[in-house]
Every structure is written in structure tokens, then in C-alpha cells.
Amino acid sequence: MIAVCLKWVQPHGAADDRFAGISAADQSALELALRTAEARGDEVLAVTVGPVGAERALRDALACGATRAVRIATEPGVSSLRTATALAAEVDAADVVWCGDYSADRGSGSVPAFLAARLGIDQALGLIDIEINGNGSHIRAVRRLDGGRREVLSVTGRAVLSVEGSTARLRRAPLRSVITADAASITVRPLESPDISAADLVPYRPRARVLPAPASANALDRVRALTDTGAAPSRTETVVLEPAAAARRILDALRDWGYLT
Amino acid sequence: MDFKIARDDTWPEISFEERIGTAEFRIHERAHIVVDGDTCRGCSTRECVVACPANLFVPTSDGGILFNYENCFECGTCYLVCNKEGAISWNYPEGGYGVVFHRT
Amino acid sequence: MSRFDADAIVVGAGPAGSCAALALARAGKNVILVERGPFAGSKNMYGGVVYPRILDELVPNWWETAPVQRWVVRRSTMILADDNAFTIDYRTPSWGRPPYNGATAYRPDFDHWLSRQAVAAGATLVTSTTVTGLLRDPAGRVNGVRTDRPDGDLSAPIVIACDGVNSFLAKEAGLYTATDAANFTVGVKETLALPRSVIEERFGVRDDHGVDIEILGGTSGVNGGGFIYTNLETVSLGVVLKLPKLTAQSKRPEEIIAGLKRHPAIAPLIEGATVQEYSAHVIPEAGLSMMPTMVTDGMLVAGDAAALCLAAGIWLEGVNFAMASGMYAGRAAAAAIDQGDVSAKGLAGYTKLLEESFVLADHRKLKDIPGLVLSDRVQQKYPGFVTSVIERVFRVDNPNPKPGLRRIVREERKRAGIKLGDLLRDGWKGMRGFG
Numbered sequence: 001m002i003a004v005c006l007k008w009v010q011p012h013g014a015a016d017d018r019f020a021g022i023s024a025a026d027q028s029a030l031e032l033a034l035r036t037a038e039a040r041g042d043e044v045l046a047v048t049v050g051p052v053g054a055e056r057a058l059r060d061a062l063a064c065g066a067t068r069a070v071r072i073a074t075e076p077g078v079s080s081l082r083t084a085t086a087l088a089a090e091v092d093a094a095d096v097v098w099c100g101d102y103s104a105d106r107g108s109g110s111v112p113a114f115l116a117a118r119l120g121i122d123q124a125l126g127l128i129d130i131e132i133n134g135n136g137s138h139i140r141a142v143r144r145l146d147g148g149r150r151e152v153l154s155v156t157g158r159a160v161l162s163v164e165g166s167t168a169r170l171r172r173a174p175l176r177s178v179i180t181a182d183a184a185s186i187t188v189r190p191l192e193s194p195d196i197s198a199a200d201l202v203p204y205r206p207r208a209r210v211l212p213a214p215a216s217a218n219a220l221d222r223v224r225a226l227t228d229t230g231a232a233p234s235r236t237e238t239v240v241l242e243p244a245a246a247a248r249r250i251l252d253a254l255r256d257w258g259y260l261t
Numbered sequence: 262m263d264f265k266i267a268r269d270d271t272w273p274e275i276s277f278e279e280r281i282g283t284a285e286f287r288i289h290e291r292a293h294i295v296v297d298g299d300t301c302r303g304c305s306t307r308e309c310v311v312a313c314p315a316n317l318f319v320p321t322s323d324g325g326i327l328f329n330y331e332n333c334f335e336c337g338t339c340y341l342v343c344n345k346e347g348a349i350s351w352n353y354p355e356g357g358y359g360v361v362f363h364r365t
Numbered sequence: 366m367s368r369f370d371a372d373a374i375v376v377g378a379g380p381a382g383s384c385a386a387l388a389l390a391r392a393g394k395n396v397i398l399v400e401r402g403p404f405a406g407s408k409n410m411y412g413g414v415v416y417p418r419i420l421d422e423l424v425p426n427w428w429e430t431a432p433v434q435r436w437v438v439r440r441s442t443m444i445l446a447d448d449n450a451f452t453i454d455y456r457t458p459s460w461g462r463p464p465y466n467g468a469t470a471y472r473p474d475f476d477h478w479l480s481r482q483a484v485a486a487g488a489t490l491v492t493s494t495t496v497t498g499l500l501r502d503p504a505g506r507v508n509g510v511r512t513d514r515p516d517g518d519l520s521a522p523i524v525i526a527c528d529g530v531n532s533f534l535a536k537e538a539g540l541y542t543a544t545d546a547a548n549f550t551v552g553v554k555e556t557l558a559l560p561r562s563v564i565e566e567r568f569g570v571r572d573d574h575g576v577d578i579e580i581l582g583g584t585s586g587v588n589g590g591g592f593i594y595t596n597l598e599t600v601s602l603g604v605v606l607k608l609p610k611l612t613a614q615s616k617r618p619e620e621i622i623a624g625l626k627r628h629p630a631i632a633p634l635i636e637g638a639t640v641q642e643y644s645a646h647v648i649p650e651a652g653l654s655m656m657p658t659m660v661t662d663g664m665l666v667a668g669d670a671a672a673l674c675l676a677a678g679i680w681l682e683g684v685n686f687a688m689a690s691g692m693y694a695g696r697a698a699a700a701a702i703d704q705g706d707v708s709a710k711g712l713a714g715y716t717k718l719l720e721e722s723f724v725l726a727d728h729r730k731l732k733d734i735p736g737l738v739l740s741d742r743v744q745q746k747y748p749g750f751v752t753s754v755i756e757r758v759f760r761v762d763n764p765n766p767k768p769g770l771r772r773i774v775r776e777e778r779k780r781a782g783i784k785l786g787d788l789l790r791d792g793w794k795g796m797r798g799f800g
Contacts, residue, residue: 338645
């Protein structure tokens with residue numbers, strides 16, 4: 001089974017869900033879940049944790065081709081850890097769990113990480129490029145790192161994968177599926193309340209690490225030694241080019257810096 | 262009540278970018294309206310430039326028209342006023358995309 | 366279910382479409398309402414006032430649930446010249462009590478609410494789906510629509526086109542002969558944010574009471590008009606501009622709005638306000654003369670799509686005509702399904718319902734008014750003529766004695782370059798036209 005987790009977000013102060021929706025990242029995740037399941041000949045389970053209005057997101061997912069939908073009933077404001085714990089109980093049979101890298105509101109991307117921890121399976125977060133092989137057994141995932149670097153991951157086992165919004169464009173639901181999804185049944189489960197720990201109430205902050213001062217007389221060198229990732233320092237140069245060449249140069253630079261793939 | 266008015270500025274003048282920025286547009290990757298630049302080069306009247314409420318038709322220095330579909334109200338003014346047959350091929354955006362009004 | 370997906374397909378979930386779907390659903394028909402926006406009302410804007418009394422027939426006590434901003438208890442007609450204005454003002458608290466008269470409302474709220482009434486009655490609403498064309502049977506009768514979704518064809522014996530002023534469906538069905546820009550205006554509007562108490566002080570209203578101001582003149586010489594309506598915490602201010610006149614000069618719509626906002630009679634009302642939303646829409650303005658054929662085999666057309674919009678100077682109405690025509694189209698469609706005849710002949714009951722109701726009665730009665738109100742003399746010459754007459758009537762020019770009214774009118778008419786014959790003709794046309 002392939003699972004996808006969707007977060008329905010209603011804009012602050014909105015009286016109803018006309019302007020509510022899921023993030024572009026969640027839409028990408030849904031599309032990739034559908035593609036993985038199609039390659040494997042498998043089912044897609046769409047899950048959300050939210051109020052009754054969030055069923056709109058599930059109906060949209062069913063219209064696009066998801067097989068089943070579950071809503072874990074709750075009001076907004078539940079912590080990431082509780083959300084992930086509730087999701088884990090639903091998706092623990094899934095081979096691959098797709099998530100958006102950020103929701104339409106908070107966007108901290110913490111739920112996928114908590115979810116992977118709860119499920120005890122691998123995670124790959126912040127993915128920008130996905131290739132799924134013919135039978136869906138292998139997923140090549142590209143992850144963006146700082147400084148324009150890329151990490152290429154090969155996913156063959158169980159994993160939680162969270163993707164950015166540009167990764168895949170969600171397909172358009174066929175008309176008849178939209179109409180039938182409107183009346184489709186959605187499983188609703190209560191949010192089982194796990195014990196709330198202190199970590200649940202305050203955001204987690206990693207402890208500061210104490211490092212010895214780098215040995216250098218030059219302040220800039222010391223700062224570099226502490227913070228530099230080893231990337232080549234960027235240089236400023238002035239070039240005069242024809243418009244077409246200038247456009248190519250800008251595109252090359254954006255690729256170099258990791259803004260384009 | 263802390264609503265104050267500066268008399269030399271009865272209402273704040275805003276740029277067109279700010280003005281159009283008050284409306285929500287869900288932009289599709291494909292343009293729903295296509296303007297044929299070659300036909301426009303032969304047009305001297307340029308009805309669309311003055312009439313489009315979203316100011317989407319921009320004359321270019323080479324005598325053509327640059328059209329941006331992104332901030333379109335989908336009102337129909339441009340094809341109604343255009344006197345060059347076939348210069349504007351006009352469609353609604355894909356369902357769910359385009360302008361979304363809130364308080365109007 | 367038969368070989369069809371539904372008994373009827375309604376295209377467009379505006380006021381016409383939702384009322385058509387509501388009427389069909391109430392008649393026990395299986396109806397699919399297709400809307401291209403993400404929700405009903407998301408593509409719709411207007412000046413700002415709706416007259417919902419026709420809803421008494423469809424949604425009893427509609428005022429208890431309809432998302433209204435303010436009930437209009439005060440109506441003004443302003444005539445603006447260069448720097449002066451003449452206003453006729455009427456107010457009554459009785460319009461602020463059920464069953465009310467007019468109300469300001471935001472269309473994304475109102476149309477959404479109305480679509481929920483149709484859904485509650487059993488209609489199926491499909492949003493984010495653009496209808497791209499008509500389906501026809503081998504005999505050429507309309508029997509469905511094509512949409513932009515995969516597997517997107519929908520079939521039904523009846524299609525009701527409520528797809529708005531541009532109605533590509535009515536045009537595709539051949540119901541319009543030609544499209545003439547002179548029949549249309551573009552409405553351009555700013556929703557201006559002001560604190561609620563400031564609005565109530567400036568416009569002299571309290572609680573949920575509001576004001577409707579129609580303006581003749583003040584549109585930088587472009588034939589059309591202006592409007593100001595009060596919402597709870599915003600003021601709707603805009604202009605309606607006749608398309609050929611707009612393109613015949615060089616001022617853009619937002620500049621014409623800016624000119625109106627600077628007028629000494631308008632500026633104090635909106636001082637300090639910030640633009641919360643800018644919007645625009647085209648309006649079918651020519652009344653009876655531009656209306657299409659209302660039915661063809663398997664298809665009816667209602668609302669703006671049928672040019673059912675009354676732009677008769679002191680009356681600016683559209684949503685009520687849309688709701689009524691939609692309701693009648695839905696009823697006629699249901700009756701035609703019951704009779705087993707969905708041909709143009711079987712659907713002719715729709716035209717009859719329109720003829721027998723205010724929908725076409727008002728349009729027939731006022732058929733000459735839109736042309737008169739938008740005519741060059743009424744637009745360019747009369748506002749200055751009227752305000753200068755009023756100015757001289759009220760001016761105390763001692764030691765000179767008061768000139769007689771007749772003399773003022775004669776002198777000002779000549780100064781404005783208005784021929785007596787034209788004035789009398791227009792006056793007669795107006796008297797006759799307004800019935």
C-alpha cells in the first residue's frame with residue numbers, strides 16, 4: 001500500500017472553507033503517491049488529520065485516483081508529534097508514505113520527520129526531483145542541500161518521502177470521478193490522545209554544541225572554519241553579453257546555485 | 262478610534278502593481294488568452310491598451326503588443342473592443358484557475 | 366438512470382445557475398451544476414446591490430441566512446459636473462425591516478450561499494470545471510456539454526446556459542446574431558476599506574443600514590456612470606464605462622475611478638480609504654435590443670448570458686433578473702422533462718414565464734432607457750446643464766434680483782449647447798420610457 005498525508009488549511013479568520021486547501025507540496029505528494037501505486041499496481045490511502053472541512057481534500061484525492069480515505073477527526077492546533085502519531089497508526093502498513101515538505105500554514109515540515117520516527121522507517125525530506133522506475137520498486141530521489149549541492153537517494157525499502165511543490169503537478173481529476181467522490185464514503189476516526197510530553201508543548205530546539213575556538217589569527221578564517229560548508233566562495237564578476245547569451249548565463253548560474261534543476 | 266487622515270493625501274495613491282496585487286489570481290502554467298503579435302503590429306488603434314482593466318496589454322517599442330495573462334479578470338473587454346479579427350484568441354482558464362474574488 | 370448522466374446540466378453557479386438548479390432539484394430532477402471557479406461566486410463581481418425579493422419563492426425567509434452586508438435604506442442619485450453636484454436623496458427605515466428591499470453583499474459570499482441552497486435541495490455542484498462546448502445528438506439538438514476535465518463529457522436532455530455575459534454557449538448554439546461592443550459596458554470597482562464607525566458617520570446610517578448612490582457624470586467624459594455602495598467595513602466605489610467610448614479616448618479605467626474619487630462631492634466620503642480589492646467585469650447593457658433567442662432544442666439561456674440585465678439609469682439591476690430567469694428556466698425545464706418534449710417548442714414555457722413576469726415586462730417597459738441614459742446628450746451635456754441651473758436657482762446674487770426659473774433654464778440650455786427640440790424630445794422619451 002502507498003499512503004499520502006494531506007493537511008487541509010483554512011486561512012486565518014476565514015468563516016468557511018472557500019479559500020481553504022492543501023499546499024502545492026501536498027499536491028505533489030498526492031501525485032507521486034498515485035504514480036508509485038500505478039507503477040506497482042497498488043492502492044493509495046489518503047489520510048488527513050483535521051476538521052470535517054478537511055474531507056474536501058480527501059474527496060479531491062479520491063477523485064484523482066486514491067483508493068481509500070481516512071480522516072482523523074480533530075480541531076486545528078494539534079502538535080506535529082500528535083499529528084504524526086495519529087497518522088502513523090493509519091499508515092503503518094504502507095510501503096511508501098508521501099508527504100508535502102510544508103503545509104499551507106506553518107510549513108515547518110516536522111510531521112514527516114516525526115512520522116518516520118514513529119514508524120521506525122527511513123526518511124528522505126525536502127525532495128525536489130523524483131524518478132520512479134517501471135514497476136515502482138525503486139525511487140530515485142534528489143534532495144536539495146545548502147550551497148547548490150544535491151544528494152541523490154535511492155529508495156528501495158519502506159520510507160517516508162516528503163517533497164516540494166515543484167516536484168510533480170497534480171493530475172486533473174476526471175469529471176465522473178469528481179462527481180462520485182462527492183458522495184464517496186470517508187472513514188472517520190477519533191484522534192487517540194497520546195500522553196502529552198513537555199516536548200509536545202514547546203518547539204524542540206537542539207542544544208548548542210560547544211566547539212573549541214579554531215586556531216587562526218585571522219577573524220575571517222575563524223568564522224569560515226566554524227561555518228563554512230566547504231563550498232567555493234561566490235565571486236562577483238561583471239560580464240557584458242548579448243541578451244540571448246545573458247539569459248543563458250543567468251540560467252546557468254541559477255542551475256549552479258541550485259534554484260533550477 | 263485611531264483612524265487619522267492626512268489632508269494633503271485624501272486617499273493614498275497606489276501603483277498599478279499594488280492595485281492588481283489586491284486581487285487573487287491562481288495562475289495556470291498555460292495562458293488562457295493568446296494574442297497574435299503580428300496582427301497587432303498592423304493595428305494603430307490599440308483599443309485593448311486603454312480598455313483592459315487589468316492593464317495586461319503593453320505596447321512594445323517595435324510596434325507590437327506584449328500580453329500578460331497572469332492577472333486577468335476574465336472580463337472579456339479585450340476581445341469585445343478589438344477590431345482586428347483573430348488577434349485575440351480568448352478562452353476561460355482551466356477550471357479552478359484564474360481570478361478568485363473575495364470581497365466584491 | 367437512462368443513457369444520460371443527469372436530467373439537466375446547468376452551466377455556471379452564479380445567481381441564475383443556482384436558482385435554475387434549485388428549481389430543478391425541488392421538482393425532483395437530477396441536476397448537475399457545473400462551475401469553473403473553485404467555488405460559486407469566485408468569478409463574480411458587480412456594483413454591489415442585490416434585490417432578492419424573488420427568492421421568497423425559492424428560499425422563504427432568505428434574509429435570515431443570506432450573507433448580506435447592509436440593508437439599503439437610503440438611495441441617492443447624484444449628478445456630477447466639473448466641481449459641483451446635485452443629489453436627489455431618499456431614505457426610509459422600512460427598507461431596513463423584513464422583507465427588505467435591496468442589500469449590499471459581496472458576490473463571493475452571496476453566490477456561494479445561493480449555490481449551497483441548490484446543493485441542499487439535491488443538486489450536484491461540480492466546481493473547478495470549465496465547460497468548453499456543447500454536445501449535440503445527430504439531429505443537432507443540444508444534449509450535453511464538454512468540459513476541460515479528462516473524461517469530461519456530460520450528457521443530459523437539457524442544458525441551461527447560465528455562463529455569464531460572455532456566454533460562449535449561447536453563441537455556439539447560435540442564439541445570438543452578432544456581438545457588438547456598443548452593447549456592453551465594463552464595470553470597474555474598488556472595494557475601499559474604512560472603519561465601520563467612519564462609514565456610518567459619513568453616510569449617515571447605523572447598525573446594518575446602508576446607502577446606495579448612483580452617479581451620472583464624473584466619468585471623465587466617457588459615457589457611463591458611477592456608483593458608491595456601503596458595506597459593513599468597506600465602501601464599493603466604481604464606474605461603468607461604455608466600451609466604444611472608453612477606447613475612443615486615452616484615460617484608463619483606474620484613472621477614471623481616480624478622477625471620480627477626486628471630485629469634491631465624492632472625496633470627503635472616501636477620504637483615507639485604502640483599496641482592499643480591485644475588480645472588473647463586463648455588463649450587457651443594451652437591454653431588450655441585444656437579447657438572444659432564449660431557447661433552442663435541448664437548451665435554455667438565463668441571466669447575464671441572456672443579457673437580462675437592467676441598466677436604466679436610476680435602476681441598476683442584474684442579480685434579481687438572473688435569479689428569476691434561472692428559476693423560470695429551471696421550472697420550464699422540469700415541466701418539459703415531465704411532458705417528454707425538450708425541443709424548443711417543449712421549452713417555450715420558459716419564454717412565456719419571462720414574458721409574464723417582471724423579467725421581460727421591466728425590460729419591455731424600459732426598452733428605450735438604456736440607450737437614452739448612455740446617449741451623448743444625457744452623458745455629456747445634461748449633467749452640467751442641470752447643475753448650473755440648480756446653482757443659479759440657489760445662488761443669492763444681491764444686489765441683482767433673482768432671475769426667473771424659465772430664464773435660467775433658457776440661458777443655461779443655450780450655454781450648454783442643447784437644442785430645445787432635443788431637450789423636449791429626450792424629456793418625452795424619458796417620460797414615456799420610464800412609464
